[in-house]
Each structure stands twice: as structure tokens, then as C-alpha cells.
Amino acid sequence: MVEKRLGALPVAAEFLRRLDVAGIVDEVCPGGASSHLTHGQVIEALVANRLTSPAPLVRVGDWARTWAVEEVFGITPDLLNDDRLARALDAIAPKLEVIAGTVGARAISEFGIDVSRLHWDMTSMSVHGAFPAEDQDERYPLIACNGHPKDRRLDLKQVQAGIAVSANGGIPVYSRVFDGAAAEVSQVVGAMKDLRAMAGTHEFLMVADSKLVSYSNITALLQAGVEFTAPxxxxxxxxxxxxxxxxxxxxxxxxxxxxxxxxxxxxxxxxxxxxxxxxxxxxxxxxxxxxxxxxxxxxxxxxxxxxxxxxxxxxxxxxxxxxxxxxxxxxxxxxxxxxxxxxxxxxxxxxxxxxxxxxxxxxxxxxxxxxxxxxxxxxxxxxxxxxxxxxxxxVPAQKAGPAQVLIHYKGQGAVERRYHDFKGPLAVAPVFVQHNRRVAALIQVICLALLVFCLIERQVRRALGPEQTTAGLYPDNRRVRPTGRMILDLLDTDITQTRWPQT
Structure with a gap:
């Protein structure tokens, strides 16, 4: 008998199936099947890795052997070697925006997410390594120094990510990777256009921080007919x-x-x-x-x-x-x-x-x-x-009075909480990857993991009913709203481990 950890793998696999992550990746980035593993399968395995055992991207094969990855995902652990992971990241790097947009749209339709109000913000992550400018591929987000890094690591270069979360459940339906030195104020219009395309025929309110407020940004938002609120x-x-x-x-x-x-x-x-x-x-x-x-x-x-x-x-x-x-x-x-x-x-x-x-x-x-x-x-x-x-x-006064505008803006805390999950339970940092294109691809993979993480949290809370609270998560048995981290930790207790016959 061989003991393997099961944990949240079946749950992650079910949500990845409903999002069709592997199918979307394989359609956008065909190839890779000659190694008995498609790019889509590799990306799903990486997402599951971030959800169950987040750590710097090393020895993923050892993780797969310890966890029931073969039994749940049908992937032989030996296939998840560093070379195969690198090739999958290289394959998706040119298509990150397409993958993110398609998976986000799939999440909206599959899980019935209300996107009438979306909260947008950006954050930075430190990257370990020299990353000289001449060695980076300019077609992908560049690793560069940022004058105001969010983690205050002035000794390290940065890469940035932007996410838009729904007011309904705080689901990160949209994500994008940016240059480390990109100015936040300059990314608002691009994000607005992407969100508008994702929302389709649905109107939405874009809520952001003060970086949204510039003459060019407001002009573009007014011309596009996208409603906004910002300090x-x-x-x-x-x-x-x-x-x-x-x-x-x-x-x-x-x-x-x-x-x-x-x-x-x-x-x-x-x-x-x-x-x-x-x-x-x-x-x-x-x-x-x-x-x-x-x-x-x-x-x-x-x-x-x-x-x-x-x-x-x-x-x-x-x-x-x-x-x-x-x-x-x-x-x-x-x-x-x-x-x-x-x-x-x-x-x-x-x-x-x-x-x-x-x-x-x-x-x-x-x-x-x-x-x-x-x-x-x-x-x-x-x-x-x-x-x-x-x-x-x-927003017109007939749609929202002053008090309601403030209440809408107060939902901006949802995106801050998701960045906390991004850098905490999913361990986005430290990043140890050789090329800037792979850094961008890895950050996008972690954004996909964040999407699954938040969907799990949302579905559990909805199943609990209006109060969205439960007892038994803390020793004192008080009722709390379960977070994604609590749910994954609970699934990873001893009672969720299983034994598989050795073959």
C-alpha cells in the first residue's frame, strides 16, 4: 500500500473541469501532446499545486508523487519535470490575455457571477534574480525596478499584476500581468476595454483607486460609456x-x-x-x-x-x-x-x-x-x-444617490483581500524563474489558482445559506464565515488522506 495525500485535489479538479482550463489552454496553445502531456494538463497541475502545496516552483514532480495527482488528474508524476513545466509556461506566455479573458468569461457564465460592479487594482511582486534588461524579451512584461514596491523590497526588481474582482463574492474574473515599472494610471483604459469585452452586453460599474483619476482615463471611460467610481x-x-x-x-x-x-x-x-x-x-x-x-x-x-x-x-x-x-x-x-x-x-x-x-x-x-x-x-x-x-x-444620480455611491466604493476592500490571498495562501512570492516570459506565465497561472480559490470559497458560503457562517473551524466552536484558506486547510486534514494500492 502507498499512502498519498488527497486534500483538496478532487475539489480543485472539479472546479478546473467546470472552468475548462485544460481545454481552453489546449485550444489556444496546441501542441505538447508528443510528451504524453498537453500544455493544458500541465497548467491544471500547476494550478492544483498552488492550491494544495504553494512553494517556489521547484520539485513539482516530488509533490505529484506525494499527492494523489496521478489518481485525480491522470498525470504521471515523472512527466512534471522542470523542462516540461518550462515548455508549458513558454507555450502560454504569448497567449496570457486570451487565456485569462476566456477563462474569466467561462467563470462568469458557468457560476452565474454578477459582473455589474467590478473592482480594479494593481499590485507588485518581488522577483529574485538580476534580470538585466538586455536579456529580457520585450514582447512580454519586463522585470524592472519599481519606485514604490508594495512589499518595500527596494533591493529586488518587480513584476506587477492587475485583477478585477466582482462585487458578488469577490471573484477575480479578470487578471493581467504588467511590467514592473508600469505606471498604474496608464493601465486603466486597457483594463476597462478588456472588462467591457468580457462583460459583453452587460453594463458594469468600474470601481478603482485614485490612479483611475486622470484626464485621459476619465475621457476614455466617458466616451466608452463605462460608469466608474474612484477617490x-x-x-x-x-x-x-x-x-x-x-x-x-x-x-x-x-x-x-x-x-x-x-x-x-x-x-x-x-x-x-x-x-x-x-x-x-x-x-x-x-x-x-x-x-x-x-x-x-x-x-x-x-x-x-x-x-x-x-x-x-x-x-x-x-x-x-x-x-x-x-x-x-x-x-x-x-x-x-x-x-x-x-x-x-x-x-x-x-x-x-x-x-x-x-x-x-x-x-x-x-x-x-x-x-x-x-x-x-x-x-x-x-x-x-x-x-x-x-x-x-x-453614475447618474437617478441610479445611485451619494450614499449608494459610497457603499459601492466601500466594496473596494474585496480586491485588497484577494491580493492578500494572492500573496498569502497561494504564495506568489518568492519567484525563482529564469526568463521574464516565464515569470509572466507563472503569475498568470497563480491568478488562475486565485480564481479557483475564490470560487471554492463562494460556493461553500452559498451552500451555508444567508448567514454564510459555520461552526467547528476554530477550537472554541464559534461561528465564522469560512475563507478559502480555512476550507483548503480543512480538506487537507488527516481524514481526507487515503491509501492507494501500489501498481
Whole structure:
């Protein structure tokens, strides 16, 4: 008898069958059958690998021998060697967008996913290796340095991925791989066109972050008739606009964040909204003005966070300035110039330049000193804008009032949670692959795994009924909403292992 792990393999195989991943890959990328294994079969095995035993892409054959891959997928483990995996990744690399779009459309129709609202965002992943520019294939996403990597690994080069998830279940129906140095603001129009083609005759609302808000992007979205909602970059609205607003005159929003549902009403975050118009101008004088709805949002939690951050900054600045005041005229700060230089360091580090008022004094002996205070009028003006931010949208007022626009935008957290799954349970990083075309193909494979991961979560929650909760997942037996990770972990317990007769 040979013991093999079964885990979530049968579940993964069933979802892959319903998505027809192997059939789609083999139709788009024919060939590979001479090695007794089609490209589609290899890609399905890689997806199953990410779902059951995510790790850097090495020794997949050993995984297949330990797990019941042959019994569930009909694939001989020895065929999943590094060379065969590389050839499959090379084969799908030129067709990644077609594969992603076709599988996404299949998921929409097969599982009845509502795509009337889609949330779009991008993230970056670190790639281990030198990847000199001259050795990369320019036909595929390039591995490059990113000035603002999401994982803060400034020592590594990056590749980026963008996904669009449905508001219905947070299903990543669309994914695409981008250059490591690609600007997010420049990818919105391409994503919009792809999503529009995928949605077909269905209208959809595109929700994104502030990278969507540029004159060229808004122009393209309005011309295409695609409705959108996104936050306005802070630099585009002056504080005077918010300072003139009164939260008490704004409309209360009947919505409670999930994290606050169990709290007393007085402790919950509350939102209020107002509406006016926002105008965007192009770079050229001949560019027409674009006017869209603007929703001004006040959040008590955001206000409290900003107040706490300001108090912390002022406390730290006060501590630093007290030390400087005591040391002024001493060994380290004998001259005016040294005191001024230190003030510049403190104000920049603690971000109190706008409110700090200071002057250098001098006693009868010519010893310099420091007198300073915080301008209360400036601090009061800063406090007046606490909690406010703005959204813009092209959704007509008769379809969604200001409160509903905010509720739509609040669904943006779904895409952030999927990136957490992308980099957590599916272990997208670290990436150890030799060529940039294979890196792009591997990232797309992991996006397919994310799709299956989310569909499993959605189907289980739907089967649980309206509450979507169950007991038994934690030792204290409390009822929770099962996540994809919980479900896969539960399927991988000892009771799901089986024995197969050796042949």
C-alpha cells in the first residue's frame, strides 16, 4: 500500500473541469501532446499545486508523487519535470490575455457571477534574480525596478499584476500581468476595454483607486460609456473646500463596516455625504472641461485617525524641540546656523513645518537660544478638514444617490483581500524563474489558482445559506464565515488522506 495525500485535489479538479482550463489552454496553445502531456494538463497541475502545496516552483514532480495527482488528474508524476513545466509556461506566455479573458468569461457564465460592479487594482511582486534588461524579451512584461514596491523590497526588481474582482463574492474574473515599472494610471483604459469585452452586453460599474483619476482615463471611460467610481487624489482638492463643510449638514449613510457590526452603536464608524461637481482639465487649452459628480465623504474613523496622527506628530516634535531648546548655546549648538539646521531636520521629520513658529534669541552674553510655539490657528484649520475625502463618479444620480455611491466604493476592500490571498495562501512570492516570459506565465497561472480559490470559497458560503457562517473551524466552536484558506486547510486534514494500492 502507498499512502498519498488527497486534500483538496478532487475539489480543485472539479472546479478546473467546470472552468475548462485544460481545454481552453489546449485550444489556444496546441501542441505538447508528443510528451504524453498537453500544455493544458500541465497548467491544471500547476494550478492544483498552488492550491494544495504553494512553494517556489521547484520539485513539482516530488509533490505529484506525494499527492494523489496521478489518481485525480491522470498525470504521471515523472512527466512534471522542470523542462516540461518550462515548455508549458513558454507555450502560454504569448497567449496570457486570451487565456485569462476566456477563462474569466467561462467563470462568469458557468457560476452565474454578477459582473455589474467590478473592482480594479494593481499590485507588485518581488522577483529574485538580476534580470538585466538586455536579456529580457520585450514582447512580454519586463522585470524592472519599481519606485514604490508594495512589499518595500527596494533591493529586488518587480513584476506587477492587475485583477478585477466582482462585487458578488469577490471573484477575480479578470487578471493581467504588467511590467514592473508600469505606471498604474496608464493601465486603466486597457483594463476597462478588456472588462467591457468580457462583460459583453452587460453594463458594469468600474470601481478603482485614485490612479483611475486622470484626464485621459476619465475621457476614455466617458466616451466608452463605462460608469466608474474612484477617490479623488488629495492634491486635487484644496483644504479650503473641506474646511467650509459642516458634517452635521451632510446626509447620514445607512451602512456599517463589517468590523463594527458587533460593536455598540456609539462606537461604530459613521459616514455622512454631500454632493457637488468636480471639473477636470486637460494639458492643452483646447481640451474640453470634464464635469462629473463629486461625493464629499466624512468618516468619523478617518477623522479620529488623523487627529491621533497629528497629536503623535506634535508630541514627537515637542520632545525633539525641548531637547534642542535645552541644548541651544551648548557644545553641539553654539551657533545660530546649527540651531536652524536642526530645526529644519525636526520639522521635516515630524511634518510640522506649517504650524511651527520659532525664532532664535540671544542673551547678554551673545549665547543663542530658541523660542518656539505651535500656531493654534493652523492646527485648528487642519482639524477642520479631518475625516473628509472625495469620490467622483459618472453614475447618474437617478441610479445611485451619494450614499449608494459610497457603499459601492466601500466594496473596494474585496480586491485588497484577494491580493492578500494572492500573496498569502497561494504564495506568489518568492519567484525563482529564469526568463521574464516565464515569470509572466507563472503569475498568470497563480491568478488562475486565485480564481479557483475564490470560487471554492463562494460556493461553500452559498451552500451555508444567508448567514454564510459555520461552526467547528476554530477550537472554541464559534461561528465564522469560512475563507478559502480555512476550507483548503480543512480538506487537507488527516481524514481526507487515503491509501492507494501500489501498481
Amino acid at each position: 479623488v487624489p488629495a492634491a486635487q482638492i484644496k483644504d479650503d473646500v473641506y474646511a467650509a463643510l459642516d458634517p452635521e449638514q451632510a446626509e447620514p449613510v445607512d451602512w456599517v463596516p463589517g468590523r463594527d457590526e458587533g460593536k455598540p452603536e456609539a462606537e461604530r464608524e459613521t459616514y455622512r455625504v454631500l454632493e457637488d461637481l468636480h471639473t477636470l482639465t486637460g494639458r492643452r487649452k483646447s481640451d474640453p472641461l470634464l464635469t462629473v459628480r463629486r461625493i464629499l465623504v466624512h468618516s468619523t474613523a478617518v477623522a479620529a485617525g488623523q487627529q491621533a496622527a497629528r497629536a503623535k506628530r506634535l508630541a514627537k516634535a515637542t520632545e525633539d524641540l525641548d531637547k534642542l531648546t535645552a541644548a541651544a548655546g551648548g557644545r553641539h549648538y553654539k551657533t545660530r546656523e546649527k540651531i536652524v539646521a536642526r530645526i529644519g531636520v525636526v520639522t521635516a521629520k515630524r511634518r510640522v513645518t506649517s504650524c511651527l513658529r520659532w525664532q532664535i534669541t540671544q542673551d547678554e552674553h551673545g549665547t543663542p537660544g530658541l523660542a518656539r510655539h505651535f500656531d493654534q490657528n493652523v492646527l485648528k484649520a487642519e482639524a477642520a478638514v479631518d475625516g473628509w475625502y472625495a469620490l467622483i463618479t459618472s
